[in-house]
Amino acid sequence: MDGVESQIAEWRAYVAKAPAVNGRDVDELEAHLRDQIAELDAAGLIADEAFLVAVKRMGDLDTLSREFAREHSGRLWKQLVLRGEDEPARPSGGWSEALVFALAAAFAIQVARLAAQFPQEQPGWLLRNIGLFVLPFLAGYFARRRQLDTRGWVLTAAPFVLVALVVNLYPYRAGSATELLVALHLPVVLWFAVAYPYMGGTIRSHERRMDFVRFTGEWIIYYVLIALGGGVLLLLTGLILQPIGIDLDRVAEWVLPSGATGAVIVAAWLVESKQHVVENMAPVLTMLFTPLFAVMLTVAAATYAVSGVAGAFDRELLSVFDALLVVVLGLVLYAMSAREPSRPAGLMDRVQLLAVASALVLDVMVLGAMLARIGDLGLTPNRVAALGLNLVLLVNLAGAAWLSSRFLTGRIAFHRLERWQTSYLPIFALWAATVVAVLPPLFAFT
DSSP states (O other), X not given: OHHHHHHHHHHHHHHTTSTTOXXXXXXXXXXXXXXXXXXXXXXXXXXXXXXXXXXXXXXGGHHHHHHHHHHTTTSTTHHHHOOSSOOOOOOOOOHHHHHHHHHHHHHHHHHHHHHHTTTTOOOHHHHHTTGGGTHHHHHHHHHHHTTOOHHXXXXXXXXXXXXXXXXXHSOOOTTOHHHHHXXXXXXXXXXXXXXXXXXXXXXXXXXXXXXXXXXXXXXXXHHXXXXXXXXXXXXHHHHHHGGGTOOHHHHHHHHHHHHHHHHHHHHHHHHHHSHHHHHHHHXXXXXXXXXXXXXXXXXXXXXXXXXTOGGGOOHHHHHHHHHHHHHHHHHHHHHHHHXXXXXXXXXXXXXXXXXXXXXXXXXXXXXXXXXXXXXHHOOOHHHHHHHHHHHHXXXXXHXXXXXXXXXXXXXXXXXXXXXXXXXXXXXXXHHHHHHHHTHHHHTTTO
């Protein structure tokens, strides 16, 4: 039955992508599918055949089933689901809405910049609120695109209003460590808040959570490409206008904030409308970078373990390791989101386990060094934030390593590993929110 469970998990994940289908709908549809499978099993069909015929009978999802079969064209049951000519591709649309939200975000950041007299002045409130000038517009774009009702819009806006009150009513000291921590962690909190409208309000759906992970990875790819193209364009513009005395720095003051802010919405629209372009790139990217990171992490872990220098890590190196561990986790999550759940364990799964295990060893070393520093120098906001992040990563990596090993030995299906990661995502959001809301008053806003 593990094979059928994997097929059901994959079918459920695909159905959950439809914007009009919420979490409860998916649960009901899965229950109906299982009832069909049970009836067919009782009639004498083997498990795989029962699944194929049950999918075929899901008349209300005929279009989705056809798309699902077409995307997984290597399967025998494509012939059972597809009939007639393929339906035309759905129009991407939504560009006008994306443009409106992008322009609104660009306008908001310019108003904030002028009010703060940036870059001549660099007030702390501008640094703290950067995320609030951008991500509410992204959340609004998804709330409109998913056609949320009034309750959905209220729930979308609530975390942004709450966070805005917290970060602006707290009496931070100028240039304090807690203020910098809030500036670094607030965008993470708000990004998780964007997940609610993106998932159409179905926050309990594991499939929609993994879809949000996939969206995040693809959004990063598009945003980096836009940033690189924009940087080249700005540089060439400056070179062209230099002979007539145009100050490039002055142009950059206006263009960079608006461009960087508007690109957040534009990249999201590109992910929504050009999904299959990046989906074709995702397996290539993960196949390229996962082995490279695995080799780097393995060499680093072995070198530090043998040399015994882990206890001498300074603050800067510990920060580099934290960033590296977060990148590795993101790569692992993105690789999982791009993987076909029903595919049996292969070489890349073993390479990924090696990367996770090496990251786990490094995390233990980093934690040891952090605890030693805390024992010698005491607690500070930065050390508490870093310690908490590493503990959260330690638990996640340990669980991922354990479940990956069980998957590679055939003891569990791949969707169990997916469920672990999607269930753990709120822990990251909770810790980031703790840094924003709890650490500043705990350390007297120093």
